[in-house]
Amino acid sequence: MSQSPLALFVDHQFTSPYAMSVYVSLREKDIPYVTERLDLNAQQHQQTAYRHQSLTARVPTLVHEGFTLSESSAISEYLEEVFAPPAYAAVYPQDVQLRARARQIQAWLRSDLMPIRTERGTDTVFIQPTATPLSAAALQAAEKLFRVVEQLLPAQASHLFGNWCIADTDLALMLNRLVMNGDAVPERLKIYATQQWQRPSVQRWVQEQRT
Amino acid sequence: MSQSPLALFVDHQFTSPYAMSVYVSLREKDIPYVTERLDLNAQQHQQTAYRHQSLTARVPTLVHEGFTLSESSAISEYLEEVFAPPAYAAVYPQDVQLRARARQIQAWLRSDLMPIRTERGTDTVFIQPTATPLSAAALQAAEKLFRVVEQLLPAQASHLFGNWCIADTDLALMLNRLVMNGDAVPERLKIYATQQWQRPSVQRWVQEQRT
Numbered sequence: 001m002s003q004s005p006l007a008l009f010v011d012h013q014f015t016s017p018y019a020m021s022v023y024v025s026l027r028e029k030d031i032p033y034v035t036e037r038l039d040l041n042a043q044q045h046q047q048t049a050y051r052h053q054s055l056t057a058r059v060p061t062l063v064h065e066g067f068t069l070s071e072s073s074a075i076s077e078y079l080e081e082v083f084a085p086p087a088y089a090a091v092y093p094q095d096v097q098l099r100a101r102a103r104q105i106q107a108w109l110r111s112d113l114m115p116i117r118t119e120r121g122t123d124t125v126f127i128q129p130t131a132t133p134l135s136a137a138a139l140q141a142a143e144k145l146f147r148v149v150e151q152l153l154p155a156q157a158s159h160l161f162g163n164w165c166i167a168d169t170d171l172a173l174m175l176n177r178l179v180m181n182g183d184a185v186p187e188r189l190k191i192y193a194t195q196q197w198q199r200p201s202v203q204r205w206v207q208e209q210r211t
Numbered sequence: 212m213s214q215s216p217l218a219l220f221v222d223h224q225f226t227s228p229y230a231m232s233v234y235v236s237l238r239e240k241d242i243p244y245v246t247e248r249l250d251l252n253a254q255q256h257q258q259t260a261y262r263h264q265s266l267t268a269r270v271p272t273l274v275h276e277g278f279t280l281s282e283s284s285a286i287s288e289y290l291e292e293v294f295a296p297p298a299y300a301a302v303y304p305q306d307v308q309l310r311a312r313a314r315q316i317q318a319w320l321r322s323d324l325m326p327i328r329t330e331r332g333t334d335t336v337f338i339q340p341t342a343t344p345l346s347a348a349a350l351q352a353a354e355k356l357f358r359v360v361e362q363l364l365p366a367q368a369s370h371l372f373g374n375w376c377i378a379d380t381d382l383a384l385m386l387n388r389l390v391m392n393g394d395a396v397p398e399r400l401k402i403y404a405t406q407q408w409q410r411p412s413v414q415r416w417v418q419e420q421r422t
Protein backbone atom coordinates (compact mmCIF):
# COMPACT_ATOMS: atom_id res chain seq x y z
CA MET A 1 0.00 0.00 0.00
CA SER A 2 1.38 3.39 -0.99
CA GLN A 3 1.99 5.82 1.85
CA SER A 4 1.28 9.00 -0.15
CA PRO A 5 -1.08 11.07 2.01
CA LEU A 6 -4.76 11.11 1.23
CA ALA A 7 -6.67 14.37 1.20
CA LEU A 8 -10.12 14.90 2.66
CA PHE A 9 -12.12 17.98 1.69
CA VAL A 10 -14.40 19.11 4.54
CA ASP A 11 -16.42 22.23 5.30
CA HIS A 12 -14.25 24.86 6.96
CA GLN A 13 -16.43 24.89 10.10
CA PHE A 14 -16.21 21.14 10.63
CA THR A 15 -19.99 20.84 10.86
CA SER A 16 -20.89 18.51 7.98
CA PRO A 17 -22.10 15.23 9.53
CA TYR A 18 -20.98 13.45 6.38
CA ALA A 19 -17.47 14.92 6.47
CA MET A 20 -17.35 13.90 10.12
CA SER A 21 -18.31 10.33 9.22
CA VAL A 22 -15.40 9.95 6.78
CA TYR A 23 -13.00 11.78 9.10
CA VAL A 24 -13.84 9.24 11.81
CA SER A 25 -13.35 6.33 9.40
CA LEU A 26 -9.89 7.64 8.47
CA ARG A 27 -8.95 8.14 12.12
CA GLU A 28 -10.18 4.67 13.07
CA LYS A 29 -8.08 3.13 10.31
CA ASP A 30 -5.17 5.36 11.31
CA ILE A 31 -4.50 6.37 7.71
CA PRO A 32 -2.35 9.48 7.23
CA TYR A 33 -4.26 12.25 5.48
CA VAL A 34 -4.45 16.00 5.16
CA THR A 35 -7.61 18.00 5.67
CA GLU A 36 -8.63 20.55 3.05
CA ARG A 37 -11.15 23.04 4.35
CA LEU A 38 -13.69 24.58 1.99
CA ASP A 39 -15.59 27.72 2.96
CA LEU A 40 -19.12 26.78 1.89
CA ASN A 41 -20.41 30.28 2.70
CA ALA A 42 -17.91 31.67 0.20
CA GLN A 43 -19.11 29.02 -2.30
CA GLN A 44 -15.67 27.42 -2.49
CA HIS A 45 -17.36 24.06 -3.17
CA GLN A 46 -18.89 25.52 -6.33
CA GLN A 47 -15.54 26.50 -7.83
CA THR A 48 -14.85 24.69 -11.09
CA ALA A 49 -11.83 22.69 -9.96
CA TYR A 50 -13.62 21.28 -6.92
CA ARG A 51 -16.81 20.67 -8.84
CA HIS A 52 -14.82 18.68 -11.34
CA GLN A 53 -13.18 16.59 -8.62
CA SER A 54 -16.28 15.99 -6.55
CA LEU A 55 -18.67 15.76 -9.53
CA THR A 56 -21.53 16.97 -7.33
CA ALA A 57 -19.96 19.95 -5.52
CA ARG A 58 -20.59 18.36 -2.14
CA VAL A 59 -18.37 17.70 0.86
CA PRO A 60 -16.73 15.47 1.82
CA THR A 61 -14.52 14.47 -1.07
CA LEU A 62 -11.63 12.05 -0.68
CA VAL A 63 -8.57 12.19 -2.94
CA HIS A 64 -6.52 9.00 -2.99
CA GLU A 65 -3.68 8.67 -5.52
CA GLY A 66 -5.51 10.81 -8.06
CA PHE A 67 -8.86 9.10 -7.56
CA THR A 68 -11.50 11.47 -6.19
CA LEU A 69 -14.67 10.27 -4.50
CA SER A 70 -17.66 11.95 -2.85
CA GLU A 71 -20.60 10.75 -0.74
CA SER A 72 -19.60 9.73 2.73
CA SER A 73 -20.98 6.19 2.74
CA ALA A 74 -19.29 5.44 -0.60
CA ILE A 75 -16.02 6.81 0.79
CA SER A 76 -16.12 4.68 3.94
CA GLU A 77 -16.89 1.61 1.83
CA TYR A 78 -13.95 2.46 -0.42
CA LEU A 79 -11.63 2.90 2.55
CA GLU A 80 -12.80 -0.45 3.93
CA GLU A 81 -11.90 -2.14 0.64
CA VAL A 82 -8.54 -0.43 0.04
CA PHE A 83 -7.40 -0.30 3.66
CA ALA A 84 -9.06 -3.57 4.56
CA PRO A 85 -9.22 -5.39 7.89
CA PRO A 86 -7.41 -7.02 9.55
CA ALA A 87 -4.39 -4.95 8.42
CA TYR A 88 -6.46 -1.86 9.21
CA ALA A 89 -9.28 -1.41 11.70
CA ALA A 90 -12.73 -2.32 10.39
CA VAL A 91 -15.35 0.40 10.02
CA TYR A 92 -18.12 -2.01 8.96
CA PRO A 93 -19.18 -5.30 10.56
CA GLN A 94 -17.62 -8.43 9.08
CA ASP A 95 -20.84 -10.45 9.22
CA VAL A 96 -22.87 -10.15 6.01
CA GLN A 97 -26.19 -9.48 7.74
CA LEU A 98 -24.77 -7.02 10.26
CA ARG A 99 -22.91 -5.21 7.48
CA ALA A 100 -26.18 -5.00 5.56
CA ARG A 101 -27.90 -3.56 8.63
CA ALA A 102 -25.13 -0.98 9.08
CA ARG A 103 -25.59 0.07 5.45
CA GLN A 104 -29.35 0.30 6.01
CA ILE A 105 -28.80 2.64 8.97
CA GLN A 106 -26.34 4.81 7.04
CA ALA A 107 -28.71 5.10 4.05
CA TRP A 108 -31.70 5.78 6.29
CA LEU A 109 -29.99 8.55 8.28
CA ARG A 110 -29.08 10.24 4.98
CA SER A 111 -32.58 10.16 3.50
CA ASP A 112 -35.12 10.44 6.33
CA LEU A 113 -35.77 12.40 9.54
CA MET A 114 -35.53 15.68 7.66
CA PRO A 115 -37.31 17.80 10.32
CA ILE A 116 -34.64 16.85 12.88
CA ARG A 117 -31.86 17.56 10.40
CA THR A 118 -33.39 20.96 9.59
CA GLU A 119 -34.40 22.12 13.08
CA ARG A 120 -31.32 20.71 14.80
CA GLY A 121 -28.63 21.56 12.28
CA THR A 122 -25.14 20.39 13.19
CA ASP A 123 -24.14 23.97 14.04
CA THR A 124 -26.37 23.44 17.12
CA VAL A 125 -24.28 20.38 17.97
CA PHE A 126 -20.76 21.65 17.28
CA ILE A 127 -20.99 25.43 17.73
CA GLN A 128 -24.02 26.77 19.59
CA PRO A 129 -27.18 25.02 20.85
CA THR A 130 -30.59 26.46 20.07
CA ALA A 131 -33.49 27.17 22.44
CA THR A 132 -36.16 26.89 19.73
CA PRO A 133 -38.62 24.08 20.54
CA LEU A 134 -39.06 21.22 18.08
CA SER A 135 -42.04 21.40 15.71
CA ALA A 136 -44.71 18.71 15.71
CA ALA A 137 -43.09 17.20 12.60
CA ALA A 138 -39.69 17.06 14.30
CA LEU A 139 -41.19 15.48 17.42
CA GLN A 140 -42.77 12.85 15.20
CA ALA A 141 -39.43 12.21 13.49
CA ALA A 142 -37.81 11.94 16.92
CA GLU A 143 -40.37 9.31 17.94
CA LYS A 144 -39.50 7.34 14.82
CA LEU A 145 -35.78 7.66 15.54
CA PHE A 146 -36.26 6.46 19.12
CA ARG A 147 -38.44 3.53 18.02
CA VAL A 148 -35.83 2.35 15.52
CA VAL A 149 -32.91 2.65 17.94
CA GLU A 150 -34.86 0.96 20.75
CA GLN A 151 -35.44 -1.96 18.40
CA LEU A 152 -31.84 -2.08 17.11
CA LEU A 153 -29.75 -1.49 20.21
CA PRO A 154 -29.46 -4.58 22.44
CA ALA A 155 -29.93 -4.12 26.18
CA GLN A 156 -26.70 -3.12 27.97
CA ALA A 157 -24.96 -2.69 24.62
CA SER A 158 -22.47 0.08 23.91
CA HIS A 159 -22.59 -0.53 20.15
CA LEU A 160 -25.27 -1.58 17.67
CA PHE A 161 -23.50 -4.70 16.45
CA GLY A 162 -21.15 -5.95 19.15
CA ASN A 163 -18.12 -3.97 18.05
CA TRP A 164 -18.10 -0.32 17.01
CA CYS A 165 -18.83 0.49 13.38
CA ILE A 166 -19.29 3.73 11.49
CA ALA A 167 -23.10 3.44 11.73
CA ASP A 168 -22.73 3.90 15.51
CA THR A 169 -21.10 7.27 14.96
CA ASP A 170 -23.69 8.34 12.40
CA LEU A 171 -26.54 7.27 14.65
CA ALA A 172 -25.01 8.92 17.72
CA LEU A 173 -24.78 12.20 15.81
CA MET A 174 -28.48 12.01 14.91
CA LEU A 175 -29.36 11.40 18.56
CA ASN A 176 -27.00 14.12 19.73
CA ARG A 177 -28.80 16.67 17.59
CA LEU A 178 -31.49 16.24 20.25
CA VAL A 179 -29.41 15.45 23.34
CA MET A 180 -27.19 18.49 22.98
CA ASN A 181 -30.12 20.82 22.54
CA GLY A 182 -31.83 19.59 25.71
CA ASP A 183 -34.63 17.83 23.82
CA ALA A 184 -36.24 14.81 25.48
CA VAL A 185 -34.41 11.57 24.63
CA PRO A 186 -34.98 8.19 26.32
CA GLU A 187 -32.29 7.67 28.95
CA ARG A 188 -30.84 4.49 27.43
CA LEU A 189 -30.40 6.17 24.05
CA LYS A 190 -28.93 9.26 25.65
CA ILE A 191 -26.31 7.13 27.39
CA TYR A 192 -25.52 5.34 24.12
CA ALA A 193 -25.09 8.62 22.21
CA THR A 194 -23.03 10.20 24.98
CA GLN A 195 -20.72 7.19 25.22
CA GLN A 196 -20.28 7.07 21.45
CA TRP A 197 -19.30 10.75 21.58
CA GLN A 198 -16.37 9.95 23.87
CA ARG A 199 -14.68 7.83 21.21
CA PRO A 200 -11.23 9.39 20.50
CA SER A 201 -11.80 9.59 16.74
CA VAL A 202 -15.06 11.46 17.35
CA GLN A 203 -13.53 13.74 19.96
CA ARG A 204 -10.84 14.72 17.46
CA TRP A 205 -13.59 16.06 15.20
CA VAL A 206 -15.50 17.68 18.07
CA GLN A 207 -12.37 19.50 19.18
CA GLU A 208 -11.27 20.74 15.76
CA GLN A 209 -10.80 24.53 15.79
CA ARG A 210 -13.83 26.28 14.35
CA THR A 211 -13.13 29.76 13.04
CA MET B 212 -27.41 -21.56 -1.57
CA SER B 213 -30.91 -22.25 -0.31
CA GLN B 214 -33.66 -22.05 -2.89
CA SER B 215 -36.41 -20.84 -0.53
CA PRO B 216 -38.06 -17.90 -2.25
CA LEU B 217 -37.17 -14.38 -1.19
CA ALA B 218 -39.90 -11.81 -0.65
CA LEU B 219 -39.74 -8.19 -1.75
CA PHE B 220 -42.17 -5.67 -0.30
CA VAL B 221 -42.98 -2.92 -2.81
CA ASP B 222 -45.59 -0.18 -3.05
CA HIS B 223 -48.78 -1.52 -4.60
CA GLN B 224 -48.58 0.92 -7.52
CA PHE B 225 -45.03 -0.08 -8.47
CA THR B 226 -43.89 3.54 -8.42
CA SER B 227 -41.18 3.60 -5.72
CA PRO B 228 -37.85 4.21 -7.51
CA TYR B 229 -36.12 2.40 -4.67
CA ALA B 230 -38.37 -0.66 -4.91
CA MET B 231 -37.71 -0.62 -8.65
CA SER B 232 -33.96 -0.59 -8.05
CA VAL B 233 -34.05 -3.74 -5.92
CA TYR B 234 -36.57 -5.41 -8.22
CA VAL B 235 -34.15 -4.89 -11.11
CA SER B 236 -31.23 -6.26 -9.07
CA LEU B 237 -33.24 -9.41 -8.28
CA ARG B 238 -34.24 -9.82 -11.93
CA GLU B 239 -30.67 -9.31 -13.14
CA LYS B 240 -29.43 -11.99 -10.75
CA ASP B 241 -32.36 -14.20 -11.74
CA ILE B 242 -33.18 -15.00 -8.13
CA PRO B 243 -36.66 -16.45 -7.50
CA TYR B 244 -38.74 -14.16 -5.31
CA VAL B 245 -42.31 -13.17 -4.57
CA THR B 246 -43.57 -9.62 -4.61
CA GLU B 247 -45.58 -8.35 -1.65
CA ARG B 248 -47.53 -5.20 -2.47
CA LEU B 249 -48.22 -2.65 0.26
CA ASP B 250 -50.90 -0.01 -0.23
CA LEU B 251 -49.10 3.08 1.04
CA ASN B 252 -52.26 5.19 0.72
CA ALA B 253 -53.94 2.80 3.13
CA GLN B 254 -50.90 3.11 5.43
CA GLN B 255 -50.13 -0.58 5.17
CA HIS B 256 -46.43 0.23 5.62
CA GLN B 257 -47.24 1.72 9.04
CA GLN B 258 -48.82 -1.47 10.35
CA THR B 259 -46.96 -2.89 13.32
CA ALA B 260 -45.82 -6.13 11.74
CA TYR B 261 -44.28 -4.40 8.72
CA ARG B 262 -42.80 -1.63 10.84
CA HIS B 263 -41.12 -4.26 12.93
CA GLN B 264 -39.70 -6.04 9.88
CA SER B 265 -38.57 -2.94 8.03
CA LEU B 266 -37.55 -1.00 11.16
CA THR B 267 -38.25 2.27 9.36
CA ALA B 268 -41.66 1.60 7.74
CA ARG B 269 -40.26 2.21 4.27
CA VAL B 270 -40.38 0.23 1.03
CA PRO B 271 -38.68 -1.74 -0.30
CA THR B 272 -37.97 -4.42 2.28
CA LEU B 273 -36.33 -7.72 1.39
CA VAL B 274 -36.99 -10.89 3.38
CA HIS B 275 -34.37 -13.60 2.93
CA GLU B 276 -34.51 -16.68 5.15
CA GLY B 277 -35.93 -14.69 8.05
CA PHE B 278 -33.54 -11.78 7.65
CA THR B 279 -35.35 -8.55 6.76
CA LEU B 280 -33.60 -5.56 5.24
CA SER B 281 -34.66 -2.13 4.03
CA GLU B 282 -32.98 0.69 2.07
CA SER B 283 -32.53 -0.15 -1.57
CA SER B 284 -28.79 0.39 -1.84
CA ALA B 285 -28.17 -1.75 1.25
CA ILE B 286 -30.37 -4.47 -0.25
CA SER B 287 -28.55 -4.51 -3.59
CA GLU B 288 -25.21 -4.68 -1.77
CA TYR B 289 -26.52 -7.58 0.30
CA LEU B 290 -27.74 -9.41 -2.79
CA GLU B 291 -24.34 -8.87 -4.40
CA GLU B 292 -22.65 -10.47 -1.40
CA VAL B 293 -25.02 -13.39 -0.90
CA PHE B 294 -25.71 -14.09 -4.59
CA ALA B 295 -22.24 -13.13 -5.69
CA PRO B 296 -20.73 -13.03 -9.16
CA PRO B 297 -19.70 -14.97 -11.15
CA ALA B 298 -22.30 -17.55 -10.05
CA TYR B 299 -24.90 -14.78 -10.32
CA ALA B 300 -24.87 -11.68 -12.52
CA ALA B 301 -23.08 -8.68 -11.01
CA VAL B 302 -25.08 -5.58 -10.14
CA TYR B 303 -22.02 -3.54 -9.11
CA PRO B 304 -18.71 -3.08 -10.95
CA GLN B 305 -15.91 -5.44 -9.95
CA ASP B 306 -13.22 -2.76 -10.03
CA VAL B 307 -12.78 -1.07 -6.64
CA GLN B 308 -12.81 2.48 -8.01
CA LEU B 309 -15.73 1.92 -10.37
CA ARG B 310 -17.68 0.23 -7.59
CA ALA B 311 -16.97 3.24 -5.39
CA ARG B 312 -18.22 5.56 -8.14
CA ALA B 313 -21.40 3.49 -8.53
CA ARG B 314 -22.00 3.79 -4.79
CA GLN B 315 -21.41 7.53 -5.00
CA ILE B 316 -24.05 7.84 -7.74
CA GLN B 317 -26.55 5.75 -5.80
CA ALA B 318 -26.05 7.78 -2.61
CA TRP B 319 -26.20 11.06 -4.51
CA LEU B 320 -29.45 10.23 -6.32
CA ARG B 321 -31.01 9.38 -2.95
CA SER B 322 -30.01 12.60 -1.19
CA ASP B 323 -29.92 15.44 -3.75
CA LEU B 324 -31.93 16.84 -6.68
CA MET B 325 -35.01 17.13 -4.47
CA PRO B 326 -36.87 19.60 -6.74
CA ILE B 327 -36.79 17.09 -9.59
CA ARG B 328 -37.90 14.28 -7.31
CA THR B 329 -40.78 16.43 -6.00
CA GLU B 330 -41.97 18.03 -9.26
CA ARG B 331 -41.46 14.93 -11.36
CA GLY B 332 -42.69 12.23 -9.01
CA THR B 333 -42.44 8.70 -10.33
CA ASP B 334 -46.22 8.62 -10.88
CA THR B 335 -45.46 10.98 -13.80
CA VAL B 336 -43.04 8.36 -15.16
CA PHE B 337 -45.02 5.17 -14.61
CA ILE B 338 -48.67 6.28 -14.63
CA GLN B 339 -49.43 9.70 -16.08
CA PRO B 340 -47.11 12.52 -17.26
CA THR B 341 -47.63 16.05 -16.02
CA ALA B 342 -47.86 19.27 -18.06
CA THR B 343 -46.74 21.52 -15.18
CA PRO B 344 -43.51 23.36 -16.08
CA LEU B 345 -40.44 22.89 -13.91
CA SER B 346 -39.73 25.57 -11.29
CA ALA B 347 -36.49 27.56 -11.35
CA ALA B 348 -35.16 25.33 -8.57
CA ALA B 349 -35.95 22.19 -10.56
CA LEU B 350 -34.34 23.61 -13.68
CA GLN B 351 -31.22 24.33 -11.63
CA ALA B 352 -31.24 20.76 -10.28
CA ALA B 353 -31.64 19.49 -13.86
CA GLU B 354 -28.59 21.49 -14.92
CA LYS B 355 -26.61 19.88 -12.13
CA LEU B 356 -27.84 16.43 -13.13
CA PHE B 357 -26.86 17.00 -16.76
CA ARG B 358 -23.43 18.35 -15.80
CA VAL B 359 -22.69 15.30 -13.66
CA VAL B 360 -23.85 12.79 -16.27
CA GLU B 361 -21.99 14.59 -19.07
CA GLN B 362 -18.83 14.25 -17.00
CA LEU B 363 -19.44 10.62 -16.04
CA LEU B 364 -20.75 9.04 -19.22
CA PRO B 365 -18.02 8.30 -21.78
CA ALA B 366 -18.67 9.26 -25.40
CA GLN B 367 -20.54 6.56 -27.34
CA ALA B 368 -21.08 4.61 -24.12
CA SER B 369 -24.28 2.75 -23.34
CA HIS B 370 -23.33 2.32 -19.67
CA LEU B 371 -21.48 4.41 -17.09
CA PHE B 372 -18.79 1.86 -16.36
CA GLY B 373 -18.36 -0.39 -19.38
CA ASN B 374 -20.88 -3.02 -18.33
CA TRP B 375 -24.32 -2.34 -16.91
CA CYS B 376 -24.63 -1.82 -13.18
CA ILE B 377 -27.53 -0.86 -10.91
CA ALA B 378 -26.38 2.79 -10.87
CA ASP B 379 -27.22 2.93 -14.58
CA THR B 380 -30.82 2.04 -13.83
CA ASP B 381 -31.05 4.52 -10.95
CA LEU B 382 -29.54 7.29 -13.06
CA ALA B 383 -31.75 6.51 -16.05
CA LEU B 384 -34.81 6.81 -13.83
CA MET B 385 -33.71 10.24 -12.65
CA LEU B 386 -33.21 11.35 -16.26
CA ASN B 387 -36.50 9.80 -17.33
CA ARG B 388 -38.37 11.89 -14.77
CA LEU B 389 -37.55 14.69 -17.23
CA VAL B 390 -37.52 12.83 -20.56
CA MET B 391 -40.96 11.30 -20.06
CA ASN B 392 -42.50 14.62 -19.14
CA GLY B 393 -41.17 16.34 -22.24
CA ASP B 394 -38.65 18.45 -20.33
CA ALA B 395 -35.50 19.52 -22.16
CA VAL B 396 -32.71 16.92 -21.80
CA PRO B 397 -29.45 16.92 -23.79
CA GLU B 398 -29.78 14.48 -26.69
CA ARG B 399 -26.91 12.21 -25.65
CA LEU B 400 -28.35 11.80 -22.16
CA LYS B 401 -31.83 11.23 -23.53
CA ILE B 402 -30.51 8.39 -25.71
CA TYR B 403 -28.69 6.89 -22.74
CA ALA B 404 -31.81 6.99 -20.53
CA THR B 405 -34.04 5.65 -23.28
CA GLN B 406 -31.69 2.75 -24.04
CA GLN B 407 -31.37 1.89 -20.34
CA TRP B 408 -35.15 1.79 -20.18
CA GLN B 409 -35.26 -1.00 -22.77
CA ARG B 410 -33.38 -3.38 -20.51
CA PRO B 411 -35.63 -6.44 -19.93
CA SER B 412 -35.37 -6.26 -16.14
CA VAL B 413 -36.47 -2.62 -16.25
CA GLN B 414 -39.27 -3.31 -18.74
CA ARG B 415 -40.63 -5.97 -16.40
CA TRP B 416 -41.10 -3.26 -13.78
CA VAL B 417 -42.46 -0.73 -16.27
CA GLN B 418 -45.05 -3.23 -17.44
CA GLU B 419 -46.23 -4.39 -14.02
CA GLN B 420 -49.98 -3.99 -13.69
CA ARG B 421 -50.88 -0.82 -11.81
CA THR B 422 -54.29 -0.87 -10.19
Ligand SMILES: [Ca+2]
Nearest residue numbers: 034035036037
Ligand atom coordinates in the same frame (compact mmCIF):
# COMPACT_ATOMS: atom_id res chain seq x y z
CA1 LIG C 1 -5.27 22.58 3.94
Ligand SMILES: [Ca+2]
Nearest residue numbers: 095096097098
Ligand atom coordinates in the same frame (compact mmCIF):
# COMPACT_ATOMS: atom_id res chain seq x y z
CA1 LIG D 1 -24.88 -13.95 9.58
Ligand SMILES: [Ca+2]
Nearest residue numbers: 245246247248
Ligand atom coordinates in the same frame (compact mmCIF):
# COMPACT_ATOMS: atom_id res chain seq x y z
CA1 LIG E 1 -48.38 -11.03 -2.72
Ligand SMILES: [Ca+2]
Nearest residue numbers: 306307308309
Ligand atom coordinates in the same frame (compact mmCIF):
# COMPACT_ATOMS: atom_id res chain seq x y z
CA1 LIG F 1 -8.91 0.42 -10.44
